Amino acid sequence: xxxxxxxxxxxxxxxxxxxxxxxxxxxxxxxxxxxxxxxxxxxxxxxxxxxxxxxxxxxxxxxxxxxxxxxxxxxxxxxxxxxxxxxxxxxxxxxxxxxxxxxxxxxxxxxxxxxxxxxxxxxxxxxxxxxxxxxxxxxxxxxxxxxxxxxxxxxxxxxxxxxxxxxxxxxxxxxxxxxxxxxxxxxxxxxxxxxxxxxxxxxxxxxxxxxxxxxxxxxxxxxxxxxxxxxxxxxxxxxxxxxxxxxxxxxxxxxxxxxxxxxxxxxxxxxxxxxxxxxxxxxxxxxxxxxxxxxxxxxxxxxxxxxxxxxxxxxxxxxxxxxxxxxxxxxxxxxxxxxxxxxxxxxxxxxxxxxxxxxxxxxxxxxxxxxxxxxxxxxxxxxxxxxxxxxxxxxxxxxxxxxxxxxxxxxxxxxxxxxxxxxxxxxxxxxxxxxxxxxxxxxxxxxxxxxxxxxxxxxxxxxxxxxxxxxxxxxxxxxxxxxxxxxxxxxxxxxxxxxxxxxxxxxxxxxxxxxxxxxxxxxxxxxxxxxxxxxxxxxxxxxxxxxxxxxxxxxxxxxxxxxxxxxxxxxxxxxxxxxxxxxxxxxxxxxxxxxxxxxxxxxxxxxxxxxxxxxxxxxxxxxxxxxxxxxxxxxxxxxxxxxxxxxxxxxxxxxxxxxxxxxxxxxxxxxxxxxxxxxxxxxxxxxxxxxxxxxxxxxxxxxxxxxxxxxxxxxx
Numbered sequence: 002x003x004x005x006x007x008x009x010x011x012x013x014x015x016x017x018x019x020x021x022x023x024x025x026x027x028x029x030x031x032x033x034x035x036x037x038x039x040x041x042x043x044x045x046x047x048x049x050x051x052x053x054x055x056x057x058x059x060x061x062x063x064x065x066x067x068x069x070x071x072x073x074x075x076x077x078x079x080x081x082x083x084x085x086x087x088x089x090x091x092x093x094x095x096x097x098x099x100x101x102x103x104x105x106x107x108x109x110x111x112x113x114x115x116x117x118x119x120x121x122x123x124x125x126x127x128x129x130x131x132x133x134x135x136x137x138x139x140x141x142x143x144x145x146x147x148x149x150x151x152x153x154x155x156x157x158x159x160x161x162x163x164x165x166x167x168x169x170x171x172x173x174x175x176x177x178x179x180x181x182x183x184x185x186x187x188x189x190x191x192x193x194x195x196x197x198x199x200x201x202x203x204x205x206x207x208x209x210x211x212x213x214x215x216x217x218x219x220x221x222x223x224x225x226x227x228x229x230x231x232x233x234x235x236x237x238x239x240x241x242x243x244x245x246x247x248x249x250x251x252x253x254x255x256x257x258x259x260x261x262x263x264x265x266x267x268x269x270x271x272x273x274x275x276x277x278x279x280x281x282x283x284x285x286x287x288x289x290x291x292x293x294x295x296x297x298x299x300x301x302x303x304x305x306x307x308x309x310x311x312x313x314x315x316x317x318x319x320x321x322x323x324x325x326x327x328x329x330x331x332x333x334x335x336x337x338x339x340x341x342x343x344x345x346x347x348x349x350x351x352x353x354x355x356x357x358x359x360x361x362x363x364x365x366x367x368x369x370x371x372x373x374x375x376x377x378x379x380x381x382x383x384x385x386x387x388x389x390x391x392x393x394x395x396x397x398x399x400x401x402x403x404x405x406x407x408x409x410x411x412x413x414x415x416x417x418x419x420x421x422x423x424x425x426x427x428x429x430x431x432x433x434x435x436x437x438x439x440x441x442x443x444x445x446x447x448x449x450x451x452x453x454x455x456x457x458x459x460x461x462x463x464x465x466x467x468x469x470x471x472x473x474x475x476x477x478x479x480x481x482x483x484x485x486x487x488x489x490x491x492x493x494x495x496x497x498x499x500x501x502x503x504x505x506x507x508x509x510x511x512x513x514x515x516x517x518x519x520x521x522x523x524x525x526x527x528x529x530x531x532x533x534x535x536x537x538x539x540x541x542x543x544x545x546x547x548x549x550x551x552x553x554x555x556x557x558x559x560x561x562x563x564x565x566x567x568x569x570x571x572x573x574x575x576x577x578x579x580x581x582x583x584x585x586x587x588x589x590x591x592x593x594x595x596x597x598x599x600x601x602x603x604x605x606x607x608x609x610x611x612x613x614x615x616x617x618x619x620x621x622x623x624x625x626x627x628x629x630x631x632x633x634x635x636x637x638x639x640x641x642x643x644x645x646x647x648x649x650x651x652x653x654x655x656x657x658x659x660x661x662x663x664x665x666x667x668x669x670x671x672x673x674x675x676x677x678x679x680x681x682x683x684x685x686x687x688x689x690x691x692x693x694x695x696x697x698x699x700x701x702x703x704x705x706x707x708x709x710x711x712x713x714x715x716x717x
Contacts, residue, residue, distance in 0.1 A: 025069055025077050025114035030162040032064035032189070036120060037154045038142055041065070044100055045141060053088065053098040056142035061189045065100070066162060072111040076126050079112065088112075090125040090135075090146040098135065098144040120156045139556075140464045150544065166192045166240045169219070169249045174234055176254035178285030180224050185236055185249065187219040192240040198223075199235050199248065206235040206251045229258035257284040260334035260342040263313070268328055268350035269441070269537065272448045274318040274515060275326055275350045276537045281313050286334040292317070293329050293344065300329040300347050314536055316515055320352040356448040359576060362437055362569035363392040363428060365548075367404060367416040367562065368587070379403050381417060384426065392433060394565075397425030397547050406561050410457050410588045411505040416561035421460060423557045425550035428565065434471055434541035437569040440514050441539045449514040449571025452476065453580055454548075455563035455588040457505045465556045468508060468549065469565070472542020476508050477556075486510055486521045491534035493519065497526040505589040509581040513571050514538075520577070524585045563588045575604035594717065595658030596625050599694075607631050626661060626715035628653040628695050640713060648702040652713045653695040661715055665700045668710050676712065 033042040035055035041064035045054035058064065066082040079088040081100045087110045089102030102110040108127030112135070115122045123135040125146035137154035138145045148155055171186040183198060195217050201210040213223050213234075226232060232255070235248040266279040277292065290310040293300050294317065306317055306328075320326060329344040364387035366372060372385040381402040384394040396402065402424045405415035417426065435443045437450055444450075454476065456468055461480045469476045475487040482499025485492060486508075500506060507524040517536040522529045534540075548565065549558035564584060572580060582601035590597060600607045600621065607614045610622035617634035630636035640652045650665055666676040702711060 023116040025116070026159075026161060027069055027071050027077070030066050030068050030082055031159045032061065032066060032162070034064070034158045034160075035137060035142070035154065036156040036158060037137065040142070042144065042157075045143070047094070047097070047141065047143065050094065051100055052094070052141075053100060053144040054142050055137060055144060061187050062191055064189070069114075070105075072105070072126075075113070076111045077114050078105055078110055090128055096125065096128055096130075096132075096146040097138075098146070120158055122151055122155050122157070152544070160186075160189065162189070166190055166238050166244070166246055168246045169196065169236045169238055172234070172236055172249045172252050174252045174254035176226075176256045177283060179226060179228060179256055180222055180285075181226055181232060181234075181254045181256060182220070182222045183234055183236070183252075184220040188238060193217075194239050194241045194243070196221075197237045197239065197245070199237070201233045202230065204233045204251065204253070206233050206248065208237070208248065226256050228256045231255045257286070260284065260286050260332045260340065262342045263290065263330040263332050263345040266328070266330055266345045266348045268326075268348040269445050270350040270353050271316070271440075271445055271515065271537060272353050273322065273355035274316050274320060275328070275352050276445075277315045277317065277328055277330070277348070279313050279330055279345065282332055284334075288333045288335045290315075291331050291333060291341070293331070295327045296324060298327055298347065298349070300327050300344065302331070302344065316536060317352075318515070322352050322354050325349055325351045353446050356570050358570075359451075359572055360447075360569045361388045361566065362390055362450075363394075363565065363567040364388045365394050365426075365428070365565040367406075367564065368414050370405075373404050375404060379405070381426065384417075392429065392567075394426040394428050394548065397427040397545065397550060402426055408457070408459065408561060410455070410561065410563055411591050412586075412588050413591065414563060414588060416455075416457065416563040416588075418561055419549040419558055421557065421559040423550055426548040426562075427545040428469070428548055428567070429471070429546040431541065431543055431545070434546050437567070438471070438474065438541040439539045440537040444514075444569070445537065447514065447570055449512045451509070451511045451566075451568040451570070451572040451577065451580075453507065453509045453564075453566045453584055455505070455507045455565075455584045456549075456558075457561040457563070457588075458500055458502055459560040461500065461502055461559075466558045467547070467556050468558055468562075469546065470550065470556070471540075471546030472544065473540040474542070474546070476510060484508075484521075484523055486519075488512065488519055488534045489538050489540055491517075491519060491532045493521040493530050493532050495521065495523055495526060495528065495530055497528055500525065507581055507584045507589060509577065509584075511572050511577050522577075522581060524581070524589055579604040595655050595661060596622060596717075599625050599655075600631075603632055605632060622715065625655070626653075626663070627713070648709065648711070650700045650702055650711050650713070652698055652700075654698050656694055656696050660717055662717070663698070663713060663715050665702065665711065665713050667702060667712075670710065 038055050040055040041058045042053055042055050043058045043063055043065050044051050068080040068082050070078040070080055072078045086100055087102035089099050090096045090109045091099045111126035113124040125133040128146045132149045133146050134148035134151055134155050135144055135146050136148040138147055169185040173184055175182045195215045197215050198213040198221050199206050199210045200213045214221050231253055233251050233253045235251040237246050237248050239245045261284045264280040269276040291308045292306045292315055294306040327347055327349045329347045331344055332342040334340050365384050366387055374383040376382050381404050382396055386392045403418040406418035409415055437444050454468055464480050467477045473489045478484045478500045484495040509522040511520045514537050517533045519534045520529050520531045548562055579602050586598045586601040607621050611620050613620050614631050615634040621631050624631040664678045666678045668674040668676050
C-alpha cells in the first residue's frame with residue numbers, strides 16, 4: 002500500500018524553517034503525481050517508444066512505482082520497480098524522460114531532488130542546454146527536462162509505498178448550507194473493500210458513533226446535517242478480508258446558518274468608474290447581493306447603488322471622476338433568517354478620468370528596415386519598437402530568427418522567418434506585461450488592450466502553434482487549422498474556415514476591461530467572435546510574452562511574422578476595424594495599390610475607386626488623389642491656384658504611390674472646347690515636401706489666353 006507522508010511532510014516544513022533542505026527518501030518506493038494535470042506518472046507511448054507521461058491517470062492503482070536510490074553528490078536515481086531500469090533524460094528524444102536507462106554512471110539518469118512545502122521538482126544533472134528542470138510538454142503531457150525556470154508543470158507530489166491497509170490520511174471537511182463534503186487520500190494498496198465514515202456531535206469520534214456511509218471511493222457528502230451544528234468526523238478502511246483499520250485523525254465542520262456577510266471586499270478606481278470585488282458566497286443560501294454607496298465614510302443601508310447583483314463583482318459607472326466613493330455590500334438569502342446579511346467591511350476608491358484616445362504601446366514591423374538590428378547572417382538581435390514607449394523585441398531563445406525572409410507574404414513583403422525549430426522573439430518580460438495586462442494593479446488606469454499580428458504559415462505539423470503567448474494570454478492555432486484565443490479562463494474558438502499551410506492571416510484581439518467583453522477577429526473568415534473574460538482581470542504571465550513560441554519546446558510556430566501592434570487601451574469599433582484592415586491590405590493583399598491601402602484606413606467599406614461613399618460628387622479615387630475625406634461630404638479635396646507672374650496650379654500627390662499618374666489640363670471656356678495638357682504636365686511641376694502622406698505639386702500654366710479653365714486628373 003502507498004501512503005502520503007504526514008510526519009515526513011512536517012519534517013520538511015520544520016527543516017525549511019531551520020534553513021535546511023529536506024533529504025530525498027533514499028531507499029523508499031514512491032509514486033509521483035503532477036500537480037498541474039492531477040495525474041499520476043505512468044508509462045506512455047511515443048511512436049513505439051516507452052516514455053513517462055502525466056496525463057489522464059487519476060487512479061493511483063495505475064501509478065508507476067520508483068525506487069529512490071542514491072546517485073552521490075546529493076542526487077538521486079529513479080529505478081522503475083517493475084523492470085529494474087532507470088529513468089533517463091534521453092538526448093535522442095529532446096530530453097524526454099524514458100524508463101529504459103541502464104547505465105547508472107550516465108549523468109542523464111541523475112536528478113537533483115528539490116523539495117518545498119510538500120511538493121518536489123526534479124532537475125536533470127546531465128542536461129547541459131540550460132533547461133534542466135523536468136516539466137510537461139506537448140499534448141501528451143510528456144515528462145521532459147526542458148525548462149529553464151520552474152513553471153506550473155514542474156511541481157509534483159509523491160507518496161511512499163507501505164505494507165498493508167492503513168488508516169486513511171488527509172481527511173478534510175468543507176461545510177456549506179445543509180451539507181458537509183468530506184474527502185481523504187485514496188488507498189493505494191489494492192486491498193481496499195470499502196471505507197466507513199463515522200460522525201459525532203462531540204469529540205472524540207469512536208466506532209460506536211453514527212455511521213454516515215460506507216463509500217468505496219475517497220469522498221462522501223453528508224446531507225443529514227442541521228445548519229449551525231458542529232459535527233466531528235473520522236474514517237476507517239476495511240480490506241477484502243473484512244479487517245478494519247484504526248480511525249483516521251478527526252476533523253470538524255459546522256454548516257452555516259443565516260446569510261453570510263460578504264467577505265474580503267475591495268475597491269479599485271478605474272477609468273470613469275469604480276471596480277468592486279468580493280469573495281464568492283460559500284453558504285449555499287445566496288440569492289443576490291446589494292451594493293451600498295456614500296460620498297463620505299460610514300456607509301449605511303439607506304441608499305443602495307444597485308440591487309439584485311448576481312455575481313461577486315460590480316463596476317459602478319454612475320460616478321463623478323475625481324470624487325471619492327465609499328462602498329459596502331450585503332448578501333440576500335433564499336430562505337435564511339434574517340434574509341439580508343449585515344454590511345461588509347467598508348472600502349473606498351476614486352474613479353479615474355475616462356480614456357479619450359487610444360495608446361499604441363508596441364509596434365514591431367518587419368517592413369521597417371531601419372528598425373531591425375541583425376548580427377552576421379541576418380540573425381535578428383533586436384527589433385526597435387516603432388511606438389514611443391521603447392518596448393523593443395529581442396531574441397527570445399538564441400535560435401536565430403532570420404530577416405529578411407526569403408519566403409514572402411501574399412503582398413510580396415518579407416518578414417521575420419521564425420523557422421521550424423523554436424525560434425522566438427520576446428515582446429515583453431514579466432514586468433512589461435504587468436504594465437498593460439494586469440488590470441488589478443499597474444494597468445488599472447486603462448480601459449483594456451488590443452493586439453494585432455500579421456503572420457504567414459508554412460507548416461501545421463505541430464499540435465499547438467502559438468503566434469503570441471504570454472501565459473494567461475495566447476493567440477494560436479492547431480495542426481487541424483482551428484484558431485483559438487485564450488484570455489485567463491475565457492477562450493474563443495473561431496468557427497468557419499481553418500488555417501492552411503501557406504496562408505497569410507491577420508489576428509486581432511480587443512479586450513474591454515470595463516465589461517470583460519473580448520473580441521477575436523481573423524482575416525481568413527473576416528469574422529468577429531466574442532466572449533466575456535474577467536472584468537479588470539490579471540492576464541500578465543510570469544515569464545516573457547513570446548512571438549511565435551512559448552516556454553514549451555513542443556509548441557512551435559513554423560512560418561513568418563510580419564507586424565505586431567499592441568495597444569494599451571481598447572480600440573473603439575471603427576478604429577479596431579481600420580487597424581486590422583490596414584494590416585490585411587499591407588500583408589495579405591497581393592500588389593495592393595496606394596488607393597487600396599488608403600481606403601482600408603477609414604473604418605468603413607468605401608467600395609470601389611469609382612464609388613462615391615459620401616455622395617459629394619467626388620469619387621473615391623479623386624478623394625484619394627487630392628487629399629479628400631471620402632466619409633465627409635463637406636470636407637472637400639484640396640487644390641489651389643495662385644499668381645506668380647502667371648498662373649500656378651497646386652495639387653496634392655501621395656508620397657509613396659508611383660503608379661498614380663497626374664495631368665494638369667486647361668481649356669479656354671468652361672462649357673466648350675477640349676481639355677488639353679499640352680506643355681504643362683505634373684512631370685515638369687515642382688514638388689514641395691510636406692508633412693503627412695502627401696507632397697504638393699506646383700505647375701506653371703501659360704496665360705496667353707484672356708480666360709483659362711484649369712483642372713487636374715489622376716488615374717492608374
